[in-house]
Amino acid sequence: MHPIDFTIPSHDDDALAILREAVEEFRRTHRDIPITVTELPWMTAWNDLVRVGLYKDGAEVSEVGSTWVGGFVGMDALRPYTLPEISKVGGPTAFLSSVWQNSLLVGNDQLWVLPWLCDTRVIFYWRDLLERANLDEERAFQSFEQIEETLRCLQVQGLTTPWTVTTRRTANTVYNISSWVWGAGGDFMSEDGKRALVAEPEALAGMAQYYRLYRYMPQRSEPMDGFAAFELFRNQNVAAMVSGSWFLKWLRRQGASSDLFSRIGVAALPGASFVGSTGLAIWKHVAYDHDQLAVELVRFLATSPTLWEFYRQSGLLPARRDVLAQPPFSTDPHYQKIIQALVSGRTHSRITLWGLVEDRLAAALAQIWSEIRADPTQDVALVVERNMIPLAQRLDATLAGRH
Numbered sequence: 032m033h034p035i036d037f038t039i040p041s042h043d044d045d046a047l048a049i050l051r052e053a054v055e056e057f058r059r060t061h062r063d064i065p066i067t068v069t070e071l072p073w074m075t076a077w078n079d080l081v082r083v084g085l086y087k088d089g090a091e092v093s094e095v096g097s098t099w100v101g102g103f104v105g106m107d108a109l110r111p112y113t114l115p116e117i118s119k120v121g122g123p124t125a126f127l128s129s130v131w132q133n134s135l136l137v138g139n140d141q142l143w144v145l146p147w148l149c150d151t152r153v154i155f156y157w158r159d160l161l162e163r164a165n166l167d168e169e170r171a172f173q174s175f176e177q178i179e180e181t182l183r184c185l186q187v188q189g190l191t192t193p194w195t196v197t198t199r200r201t202a203n204t205v206y207n208i209s210s211w212v213w214g215a216g217g218d219f220m221s222e223d224g225k226r227a228l229v230a231e232p233e234a235l236a237g238m239a240q241y242y243r244l245y246r247y248m249p250q251r252s253e254p255m256d257g258f259a260a261f262e263l264f265r266n267q268n269v270a271a272m273v274s275g276s277w278f279l280k281w282l283r284r285q286g287a288s289s290d291l292f293s294r295i296g297v298a299a300l301p302g303a304s305f306v307g308s309t310g311l312a313i314w315k316h317v318a319y320d321h322d323q324l325a326v327e328l329v330r331f332l333a334t335s336p337t338l339w340e341f342y343r344q345s346g347l348l349p350a351r352r353d354v355l356a357q358p359p360f361s362t363d364p365h366y367q368k369i370i371q372a373l374v375s376g377r378t379h380s381r382i383t384l385w386g387l388v389e390d391r392l393a394a395a396l397a398q399i400w401s402e403i404r405a406d407p408t409q410d411v412a413l414v415v416e417r418n419m420i421p422l423a424q425r426l427d428a429t430l431a432g433r434h
Contacts, residue, residue, distance in 0.1 A: 034065035035321050035328065038083075038090040040076040040309070043280065046344035053338050057331045064324055077386070084108030087316035092325050097133035097308040098202070098379060098389055100143050104136060105383035110313040112142045116326055120145065120333050121351075129306040129376050130350040136381045137224055144310030145333055146350035148342070151304040151372045152207055154178075155264065155278060156271040158296045164188040172271075172298040175214055175240055182247040185270050193270040194247040195263050198404065199254035200397035205379075205389055206305040207273050208396065212237035213377060214302025219392065224382030225430055229392065230416070230423035237302075238399075238419065239412040245403050252404060254397070273300070276369050277346030297368035299375075306376035308350060348373065388426060395422045 037054065039047075051068055058066050069090070071079050077099060083089040084106045095103065103109050117123070123131050130146045154172050161168050164184050171181040185193035197203055212218065217234030220227060228234055249255070249263065261281055263269045282292070311329045313322075332338065339357065342349040348369065349355060360366045379385060395418045402414050 033318070034067045035092060035325060036067050036069060036090045037092045037328065038069045038071055038080070039094040040071050040073045040096070042070070042345055043284075046341050046346075049338070049341040049344060053332070053335060053341065054328075056337060057328060057335075061324060061327060066328070081106075083314060087314070091314055091317040091321055092328055093312050093314065094147060094309050095144055095312045097130075097144075097310065099386055100134065100310070100312075101136055101381060101383040102386040103312070104143055108315055109143045110315045110317060110322075112145060112313075112326075116330075117142055117145075120330055121353075125352060126350050127306075127352060127355075127373055129373060129378060130308045132381065133306065133308045133378050134310050136383065137222075144312040145329055146308055146310050147333060148345060148347040149306060149308040149350045149373060150275045150277070150347050151306050151369060151376050152210065152273050152275055152300060153304065153369055153372050154271055154273055154298040154300060156296050156298060157264075157267055158294050160185065160190065160193075160267065160270040161296075164190075168296050168298070172301065174301045175211060178301070179240075179244065182244065182271070186247060190270055192247060192249045192263075192268060194244050195249065195255065195260045195269045195272045196244075197255055197257045197260055198248075198251075198397075198400040199256050200393055201256075202389055202393050203257065204396045204400070205392050206307060208238060208241045209305040209377070209379070210300040210302035211241040212302075214300075215240065220380035220382065220385075220388065224380055224384070227388070227423040227426035227430070229426070230420045235412070235415055235419060238396075238415045242399060242403055242411045242415060245407060245411075250404070250407060254400060254404075275346075276348055276366070279365055280344070280346035292365070295365070297365050299368060299372045304372040304376040306373055306378050309347070310350075384430065387429065391422060391426065395419065 047070065054066050054068055058064060080093060080095060084103050126146045127149065130149045134142055134144045134146055158168060161171055166181055166184060170177060172178050182193045196207055212234050215233045215237030217231055217237050218228045260272050261278060264272050311332055313325045313329065317325050339354060342354065343359060348360065355370055360370065399414055399418050403411060
């Protein structure tokens, strides 16, 4: 029997070693079926998997990002899960509801990928820097207006650049800014997925509020990536930043002490946080003699306690409620705040064309950063409007052509 090919986007080496060991355990207990675990770089994973779907060849089981699901369903490339298969992993209630929704499409209750890992966005901040400025950490980030006031106070107290987020082209900007857009009453797409809302007044107001915080950030000619932001935060060159649970993993890998962790606080974003996830997909071209084995492999990966350490090492969080109820997730105060954000968070539009929308939105948001970095004195609201109005028009034309 030829091997089952299981593909995953890049994971931390330690996490990958745990995952490979778990897959080997599964192989030994299932007729010694050979399984290859193939790692795909995140930068090329989408394109690599598009080829799998188009040519119906290669991977039979894959870890896929939630924002990719619609595209693969639109290509008729995924094998849906049956109700008995869903029941065997505990059903929808075994998973965080916000993450479960990521595996469905608008107007369709069919499950296309089984939720596995998830992430969201929160604010990390230095407790001692807030204390020095006589700021109450319980109130410092309660509203978007309060965030700006907190940053202003920190700047007045002598911390020139109290804030940072990534400014390079990345989907992370889409995910970060979502809270500001939703908090202002806006959204990115209409509920039916037929119209872009990025140029509506509410969305524009939320985006402008996000970009106006550049006045509290390091002024650099080059875009800033996530790791540069991490270094600024670790060295206390900034007091607060937006990131996810993988930042905790990064700190551990840097040898951060328990004292350092105790000085770092976590606050929920005032608007609902974006909830992203990855899920386990079975491709429609799965070989007939592999179909049930593929289902069993997915069930094992989603339920086996041998993978609990994998979740911690991956930097993401498990999608299952029972795992989140176990240490360290149930005992670490940092994780507890992040899990609260996951529970109350939101997903993006679950339409077949969301991958295209997200890519164009990421490009436009990066262009706004580029223009603001070039001239921080200009009217931020006008810069946002100048980029979002034509984007909405292009997206509407594309969406109209597909309906």
